[in-house]
Amino acid sequence: PLVSMNHFLPRAKAEGFAVGQFNMNNLEYVQAIIEAGKEEKSPLIFGASEGAIRYMGLHNVVALARVAAEESGLPVALHLDHGSNFEMVMKCIQAGFSSVMFDGSHHPFEENIRLTKKVVEAAHAVGVSVEGELGTIGGVEDDLVVADEDATIANPDEAIRFWEETKVDAMAIAVGTAHGMYKGEPKIRYEVIEKVSKAIEAPIVLHGGSGVPDESITRAISLGVGKINVNTENQVASTAVIRQLLDQDEDMIDPRKYLGPAREAIKETVRGKMRLFGSSGKA
Numbered sequence: 269p270l271v272s273m274n275h276f277l278p279r280a281k282a283e284g285f286a287v288g289q290f291n292m293n294n295l296e297y298v299q300a301i302i303e304a305g306k307e308e309k310s311p312l313i314f315g316a317s318e319g320a321i322r323y324m325g326l327h328n329v330v331a332l333a334r335v336a337a338e339e340s341g342l343p344v345a346l347h348l349d350h351g352s353n354f355e356m357v358m359k360c361i362q363a364g365f366s367s368v369m370f371d372g373s374h375h376p377f378e379e380n381i382r383l384t385k386k387v388v389e390a391a392h393a394v395g396v397s398v399e400g401e402l403g404t405i406g407g408v409e410d411d412l413v414v415a416d417e418d419a420t421i422a423n424p425d426e427a428i429r430f431w432e433e434t435k436v437d438a439m440a441i442a443v444g445t446a447h448g449m450y451k452g453e454p455k456i457r458y459e460v461i462e463k464v465s466k467a468i469e470a471p472i473v474l475h476g477g478s479g480v481p482d483e484s485i486t487r488a489i490s491l492g493v494g495k496i497n498v499n500t501e502n503q504v505a506s507t508a509v510i511r512q513l514l515d516q517d518e519d520m521i522d523p524r525k526y527l528g529p530a531r532e533a534i535k536e537t538v539r540g541k542m543r544l545f546g547s548s549g550k551a
């Protein structure tokens with residue numbers, strides 16, 4: 269069955285590794301991510317954004333994640349990514365999600381605390397884990413569009429108070445990464461990660477994990493990042509394969525002929541991340 273993130277995140281923080289959240293976009297993503305987990309013996313988190321839920325259908329998302337989790341025998345969480353309101357969070361929990369993110373980062377600080385608290389109360393009552401967010405992560409992810417000049421680093425003291433008041437299970441703070449691929453190298457504010465992580469029980473979540481250099485990832489994990497979200501890199505890897513195959517052969521019409529190799533590319537990308545995050549062998 270699907271499990272809450274509390275099945276592996278406390279251990280990740282204690283032992284100094286991170287569990288990857290890999291976003292699902294279609295069936296092939298689900299298959300690729302779970303195969304990678306099986307080969308690496310790694311816990312994993314399926315991320316489903318509101319956009320992906322609209323695209324795939326809420327019940328398809330849950331059914332695919334459940335079947336994959338059951339067949340693998342791995343600890344797998346199904347997590348709503350960037351949930352925008354209480355109703356959406358409740359709909360996902362009712363449908364079978366084992367974890368949710370409530371992203372109240374665009375609200376004023378006190379309002380974010382108030383709304384997140386409400387989600388935590390409802391989710392914890394049914395054993396569902398919660399991720400909250402503070403600060404604004406730049407870049408584009410589905411419905412979320414934040415211009416670079418509007419991206420703001422989380423204030424560490426506010427982040428600590430946010431956690432103390434909400435008791436979220438995972439704390440996403442904007443520390444300089446962005447959604448999507450980077451134009452340059454991200455300037456990660458390691459001192460913010462370190463200060464917040466030391467003061468709270470929950471692990472820090474790093475959004476926008478795509479295109480971040482390996483050394484930066486390793487350093488962030490050593491300072492308290494216990495969950496890392498990756499989506500764009502899988503999209504880039506799989507789409508490159510599809511583009512090349514279709515360019516090469518105008519007669520290719522069987523979707524299995526290009527989606528199969530695309531799935532393989534996602535699997536290899538995810539395996540690489542699991543090794544980098546140190547979650548391999550931790551299932």
Ligand code: G3H
Binds near residue numbers: 291315475476497
């Ligand atoms: O919430 C999802 C992630 O933050 C994905 O970011 O597409 O840059 O890997 P990414």
Ligand code: ZN
Binds near residue numbers: 350405409447475476
């Ligand atoms: Zn994100």
